[in-house]
Amino acid sequence: MIIVMKPGAAERQVGAVLRHAESLGLRAHLSNGDKTSIIRVAGDDRRLDASGFLALKGVDRVIPIQHPFKLASREAQQRDTIVRVGGLAIGGRTFTVIAGPCAVESAEQTLEAARRVKKAGAHILRGGAFKPRTSPYSFQGLGPKGLEILSRARAETGLAIVTEVMSAEDVSLVAEHADILQVGARNMQNFNLLDAVGRQKRPVLLKRGLMSTVEELLLSAEHILSRGNRNVILCERGVRTFEKYTRNTLDISTVPVVKRLSHLPILVDPSHAAGVRDYVAALARASVAVGADGMMIEVHPQPEKALCDGPESLSPDEFDRLMKDVRRIARAVGRRLAR
């Protein structure tokens, strides 16, 4: 790391920084500029605590040289991680499509959605059994019963299943039914949950918090990776800004940024970002072209009857049309959809 002293910092303040580095067993190199002293401290920035230096008098800034994540970084692993789920390969040159309703509402609704998205070419079924809801008065999901319905949908259609897990104690239950465990945006920094999904085998779909930087997303991935689970799939789903015409602002740049900094696959969820059905297809098309490894789309047999996220859910027919565009654009950018 680099420590920049305040202009005109006293010599004994510089001395205190050097001694602090020494006390931590670190080599420090001082460079005196015209007015400003700069100290380079060698070592692994991820394990060093910048705040000890920052708290010293006369220190202006502490600048880490290395990225704070390690296992998640491109430097730790040059080649792309490919996450295998049944016969599917997420990452690499394929483009994976996850689709289904926001929530599992009934066996009928879920099976109908599963059949339709399967037929249109989706690879994985989404559907929430445990639902994190801002209001305590909203539908909270069917819970364990919802998981069973998802298992039936898999048995019937052959689609893999991804569903959200909301707390550490539910991890093993959800892992019995799901092929991929989803950590939702609101739980991206629920570190107990990250540790729990990191200590089991199922792949994890980690959604970016609507208030989180990409650096924090990669650090949350690092929590999971560092517990032993290397099958992490990232997902951009829009961040919170001042713009009002969309529910969130899809930060599409996340895709090339993650591709450069990390080896982990990254998907885009345009449904939650837009919050309005009319914009979902355009954003989905952009997601293919920008280089995402897949997308996650809300589809409901009858959006107007959905217990959540109806306004942004595509009908099965709209999803059919979108899939045709997706295939064409995927070809144009050298990607292919499984099957």
Next chain:
Amino acid sequence: MIIVMKPGAAERQVGAVLRHAESLGLRAHLSNGDKTSIIRVAGDDRRLDASGFLALKGVDRVIPIQHPFKLASREAQQRDTIVRVGGLAIGGRTFTVIAGPCAVESAEQTLEAARRVKKAGAHILRGGAFKPRTSPYSFQGLGPKGLEILSRARAETGLAIVTEVMSAEDVSLVAEHADILQVGARNMQNFNLLDAVGRQKRPVLLKRGLMSTVEELLLSAEHILSRGNRNVILCERGVRTFEKYTRNTLDISTVPVVKRLSHLPILVDPSHAAGVRDYVAALARASVAVGADGMMIEVHPQPEKALCDGPESLSPDEFDRLMKDVRRIARAVGRRLAR
């Protein structure tokens, strides 16, 4: 709620909205304007799902009339909630001071901090035993051992204790040692945790998420209240913006906004908002003047040795000086500090 149709929406689209209301057992009143139809639907907006209407064709917007929170609202309870902790009354005309280190690092450091903040006039000791950390490589707290140190600090100084609880399964353990359970900013929408602290008796200090709206803060309070625990204390600690000179942007307007909309007490944490020691005292002074019910300040016997948040921690001497200002301003705005 009010449903605004798109301009020129077809009559049968308006009809579908009316029928949907009817199917939910709700009275609907149609008003046809020059170009735009508007439908008022009677009933409790908190229990109605706007998204079912929004998903209907021809609907432009659905506007709720009522606030989405209920038990937390000023309408549900006119008088201020006063939370009693030992002999302390949080809320009303008193101004309560919480102070202490970011993390419990050792018995020595915690007891030294406790003695000094007690002497300066603080009422409650803060200190983290379980620490949510962005990086898996940072100090994660002493855990149960930290809780025991806090208990010793209470026994020795008589200060009440507030400390963070990070997961539902730790609630009962933390509640054995703490007088107030803190739900941290990153867990403000960890609904399993909110439910768990809502089902026990200890008062809860609920910190605003760093990118949560005040409405969402009040909805998270509502989760706790609706489980039966009425002793909720809110805390503003800065939100995330584009500004770089401070770690977060203290949203001081939250205080008058919450005072108008809710009966719950609200504190300000200027330390986490600023992230820089030099700004903490000025923001603390503003917090008294704006009408907060108290403040929460990081104080460390030796900030440069702190294992977390050293750069924003006041030294005990700096805290002494701040407390003198706080008393003077409190008097000027008609508040008093306990003791």
Next chain:
Amino acid sequence: MIIVMKPGAAERQVGAVLRHAESLGLRAHLSNGDKTSIIRVAGDDRRLDASGFLALKGVDRVIPIQHPFKLASREAQQRDTIVRVGGLAIGGRTFTVIAGPCAVESAEQTLEAARRVKKAGAHILRGGAFKPRTSPYSFQGLGPKGLEILSRARAETGLAIVTEVMSAEDVSLVAEHADILQVGARNMQNFNLLDAVGRQKRPVLLKRGLMSTVEELLLSAEHILSRGNRNVILCERGVRTFEKYTRNTLDISTVPVVKRLSHLPILVDPSHAAGVRDYVAALARASVAVGADGMMIEVHPQPEKALCDGPESLSPDEFDRLMKDVRRIARAVGRRLAR
């Protein structure tokens, strides 16, 4: 507009609202709900001042029904506006490419850039003669001499020219040399400038302010349109958020949002959004797929020697490669590039 009274507002407060509407010559319709009165006021919301109502006691909210822009709206004009510049048609089914350096630095640099982007297939040359710079110590542009260089580049290559105008008094000078006048992001709400470009004939490229909503962008377009100039081209160039890996956050949803709300063409500028060369091509590909009417790319013969925006400028070879991708994706989404 709809006026929502506070719950339990007094009858005489409701009366005051009705009288205020009457005094403005407006029809008002009162609907009394369980606890909340709602008043619908007929008339053109764009010419009504909501704030007069909002300032009345007992009023909780005033909700406009219509969009605040009119000439810019899809309702005012169903078919897409196509802006003609020489033989080019911006909007409709074509995809238009603007490319060139951030600033005109010399005749040599500009002509070299012009030849290379022309050869790669660009339609319009960009280059700043007047440069708005955050710091007074940065290069401010060549001014009138820069405009002459641009004229030479057009004469030599046949490319149309777009360049920024920074103040009302420069409009006629810039209009002598440029085919399209650019209003930069920092001037999106410089209303004197909007009026000046609205009162002349050249098409205007209006960039979204990095702190502006899409509604405000359309209102700034409305300023220009209402002065008589109907040839307005919008441009999304990234907004300011908390994310740090990119200079700004490209709000790609702006494209489908504008397509739905307005008939004006909209371009995307991925260079300014990203601020980092490595991400520009991916974002450009997304811009084609999302349905933009064109893109604006910074290209410099020697990015490392550029006097501004070198880090985000593509080299001519990189631009060549990008254009191949752009053509392929354009075909996949049913667009074509001129020539």
Next chain:
Amino acid sequence: MIIVMKPGAAERQVGAVLRHAESLGLRAHLSNGDKTSIIRVAGDDRRLDASGFLALKGVDRVIPIQHPFKLASREAQQRDTIVRVGGLAIGGRTFTVIAGPCAVESAEQTLEAARRVKKAGAHILRGGAFKPRTSPYSFQGLGPKGLEILSRARAETGLAIVTEVMSAEDVSLVAEHADILQVGARNMQNFNLLDAVGRQKRPVLLKRGLMSTVEELLLSAEHILSRGNRNVILCERGVRTFEKYTRNTLDISTVPVVKRLSHLPILVDPSHAAGVRDYVAALARASVAVGADGMMIEVHPQPEKALCDGPESLSPDEFDRLMKDVRRIARAVGRRLAR
């Protein structure tokens, strides 16, 4: 500045950076770390262009050491700037109160407002003659006639006058009538206007853009200072965030931040920040306590009849009450109001 190479950057890439520095006549010092090379370049960062270095291959980041502003910095001038307007001294230990209506609507309204705010203890009258309005259909101000009304108000009450100037060509006209020229938030980066007010003698009140960083605010002040006008007063008026209960988010930390980095006086405008009358007084109280040099409050004789900003304007009686609080808090923090 410090140049951080990418990990594993090639030796010849490091060489190119050193040669680039040399070609600019700068001394460069190379430090090779474990994996990362760092180059310190001596010289005035304000005049160096970081982007030339950033555009070189292998460069990861360029970190300026100095603040980009100079004349505005505390290092350039240790003691506080005190701006003198008639008998008033803005800055130092006094607290200055500016009050009045959003817009000059008529002689009657303006004079009535002037008398009332004068009587309550305000020092300067505010009122807009030229109004920047988001919509072309809103009231745009009385223009030159408004300026004359302000002159009359000064003649009658003795209050100094501050009013907004929207374009370079209006500067001399406005300067004939006003004691202080206001540059509004939307024009904070209208560099032609900044240059024009910098080249004349009247003090300038520079409002922070609603999505500008404090660094950019100080750079805009630098534009004015570098043209020769040293009488610049800064004003925080709220920034744009995701929070919806207030129109903008008052960034109260700006006050201690500016006090540390700059010698210029800084005021707070709680009226525009809140956008809601009920919150203005609390925020004004916080502004005194936080250490601002003054405040700017919208007061209208009849808020419900105001042509703009009625909802956030205080009535004269409300302003009277606020001034009593302000005096008490000012005393508590060691400030006094003139007269």
